[in-house]
Amino acid sequence: MLSKEVAVSDEMALLVADVFEAAGALRRLGEHTAQAEGLTQARWQVLSVVSETALTVPQAARRLGVSRQNVQRVANDLVTFGHAAYTANPDHRGSPLLALTPQGQEVLARVTTRASAVHRTLFAALPEEEIGRTRGLLRRLLEELDRREQADGRR
Numbered sequence: 001m002l003s004k005e006v007a008v009s010d011e012m013a014l015l016v017a018d019v020f021e022a023a024g025a026l027r028r029l030g031e032h033t034a035q036a037e038g039l040t041q042a043r044w045q046v047l048s049v050v051s052e053t054a055l056t057v058p059q060a061a062r063r064l065g066v067s068r069q070n071v072q073r074v075a076n077d078l079v080t081f082g083h084a085a086y087t088a089n090p091d092h093r094g095s096p097l098l099a100l101t102p103q104g105q106e107v108l109a110r111v112t113t114r115a116s117a118v119h120r121t122l123f124a125a126l127p128e129e130e131i132g133r134t135r136g137l138l139r140r141l142l143e144e145l146d147r148r149e150q151a152d153g154r155r
Helices: 002-035 041-049 057-064 068-080 102-123 128-151
Strands: 084-087 097-100
Touching (some): 041 057, 068 084, 068 097
16 A cells, blocks of 8 residues: 555646646746736736736735735836825825836736737647646635635634
């Protein structure tokens, strides 16, 4: 029985390694895609997270799973470049909302269109049903990770 447990453990370790490798490759691709529109991937992510509704920097950081300080730096850059603006927060005077400007909406639309074209090319060789099954497995893995974080009091 031990050999089967070791084999499963090895497969899980390899899956984790593959996910990290894929994440790194996708980050590099995202950085390249963002640069084509004059953005960094971090700026693209913050633009995207506040695109539907204005958020405070801490709210955006929680949604992105990164530090508030990192999002604050990126948000300030976006404001400096005219892609975003701070607006009054009726719920908390000391924590303004970050919202896209029309210029920010335009650059986000351009980079999103560019990314869609890149993704279509990237995934063209992969069967759609495999993409769906893989995404389903990753969503279940994320749910398990979220449950574990909650149980451990980390979330």
